[in-house]
Amino acid sequence: MVDQVLRALQPYFERIPSVSRPVGHVPFNQKLMWTIAVLLLYFVLSNVPVFGLDPSSIDIFQQYRALFAGATGSIIALGIGPIVTASIILQLLVGAGIIKLDLTNPDDRAAYQDFQRFLVFVMIALEALPQILGGFLKPNPVIAEQLGVSLSFIAFLIFIQLFIGGVLIVYMDEVVSKWGIGSGVSLFILAGIAQSIITGLFNWVTPPNAQMPAGIIPRWFWIAQNYGIDALLSADGLAFLMIQGGLLALMTTVAIILLVVYAEGTRVEIPLAHAAVRGARGRFPIKLIYASVLPMIFVRALQANIQIIGMVLYNRGITIFGEYVGSQPISGIMYLISPVRSPYDWVPSLVKSNPYFADLPTWMIGLHLLIDALILIAGGILFAVFWVETSGMDAKTVANQIARSGMQVPGFRRSPQVLERILQRYIPKVTIIGGALIGILTLVANMLGTIGNVSGTGLLLAVSIAYRFYQDLAKEQLTEMHPMIRRVLGEE
Incomplete structure (x- = not known):
């Protein structure tokens, strides 16, 4: 029934404007130019504030900002959230057989892509409206008074700006995917996480109500100036250096980078030979992380959307699912299914140092960690299978x-x-193993913390995206020098 409606509406979906695909081969220099241009535009848009937004507004995506890209308070505040959410919904509908499409069929694949584009625009509206109607993104009364308009009109302007920003992200992603190198979604995630890591290392600004600078390296200088060597070498001093001093986050970040690079390089290679050209041989690699780390985006995006529903309900006075302080759940099922991001989320003594969790039972802290582990590992496997299919x-x-x-x-x-x-001997098994492995790596990185608080998921994404971007660059250069290879890769 659903797929019949989808096919009936497809002519209308096809009318939605899209970026046209290039005819023939796009030279490497041109691809690189488009990629850099879109990246610069992304950084410009991330610094364009939403007009009429009150400073007391809450960014409900703050805990997931490393995954959703964008920037708090900017017109691209929604980031890639609508794209990822639409992809999750459509994958679940197809995977469950509610929408019956054979994605190996070109016509069905075209219908899938057209409907996905339409669904992304719907999700832009559905992710912007609840934030405005729920009171998280507040219109500024001072600006409304100065312009002589109502707060509702300012709220409408905020929605229009967020919708335009979401649409720009969609088309920027299409430009990179069709005319550039890699994908726009990956590029935006990598740009945001790289910026957070650099800031987390070198930020000299001291946050409000804090003693030490935000950046790890400036923090070390501050510690050296204010603590003696004897105090630092004590048990409490070493614990202070590891947690507050950022040593644990630094070591975790380096270890995860090395592990992901190693996992990306681990593969099974199937030998190939050309049937018509004697001596033409190659290998088809099946990587251990076959579905990449994209399943983790889907897992965290699903969690983020559930948390948004919880926040909207709490803001409406419905506390049965949990209570919130800002964007942080502090009780109920919403707390249990929220992500673990650092030792402050699972080490009982550190968790209870937060006044809001002072009376939280230890068993609930352990259950929180166990549920997050199950979500990451099971979700990694499930979405890896869906993504491959x-x-x-x-x-x-x-x-x-x-x-x-x-x-x-x-x-x-x-x-x-x-x-x-x-291929059936390897791909299904590697997909499941790789999905579980990426879930475990994400869990470990989240438990120990990372530089710039980018989360373990964000760090894994950044490393994997950077590694694959390097491979894409190498492939583009290779195909540029040897045009015959493009035919082997199916690009012509």
Whole structure:
């Protein structure tokens, strides 16, 4: 029923403007130019404030800012949230069979993409409106008085600005995906997290109600000036250096970077040979983290949307699901399913140092950690499987791509069905193992903390995106020097 409605509406979805695909090969220099131009535009937009927004407004995405990109109070405050949320909803509908589409069929894949674009625009409105109607993004009464208009009119202007910013993010993502290198979503995440890490290392500003500078390196200078060597070498002093001094976050960040790079380089390689060109050989790599770290974006995006619902309900006086202080849940089921981001979220003594958690039972702190672990690992597996099936990375689609390029596995008959059976031995297993592994790495990074409070999820994303961006650059340069390779890769 749903897929019939979808097909009936497809002619209308096709009319939604989109960035046209390039005809033929786009030179490497041009791709690089488009990528840099969109990145610069992203940074410019992240510094354009929303007109009419009251300073007391609450950023409900603050805890997920590393994942959703964008910037608090800017016109792109929604970031990539609508894109990710729309993708989650559509993957769940297709995966559950509610929408019956064969994504190996070009017509069905086109219908999927058209509906996804429409759904993204719907999600832009649905993520902006609750923040305004729920009282999180407040219109500034001073500006309303100066302009002689009502607060409702200012609230409408805020919605329009957020909607325009969300639409700009969508089309910037399309420009990078079709004309640039990699994807816009990945580029925006990497840019935001890299900025947070640099700020977390070198920020000399001391936050309000704090003694030490925000950046780790300035914090070390402050500690050296205010603490003696004997005090620092004591048990309490070492604990102070590890937690407040940022040493644990620094070591965790370095360790996670090395582990992700190692995991990205771990692969099973299937030998290939060209059926028509003697001596033309290659290998198809199946990486351990086959679905990349994108499943973690979906997991955290799902959590973020649940938290938003909880915040809206609490703001309306419904406290059955939990209470909030700002954007932080402090009780109920919303607290239990909120992400763990640092030792202050799971070490009982550190958790209870927060006045809002002083009377929190220790068993509830442990249950919070256990639930987050289950969400990350189970969610990593589930969304990894969905992503592989819906993004054309499954055994059947890959086998058809290899067969079309003229390649085959030496010693086996040249047939997509044969290739599919060979790939089926590896891809499903690697997808599940990789999804679970990325969930475990995310959990460990979150438990120990990271530089700039980018969260373990954000750090894993940044490292994986940077690694794959480097690989994309190398591939683009290789195909530029050897045009024949583009045919093997199916790009022409």
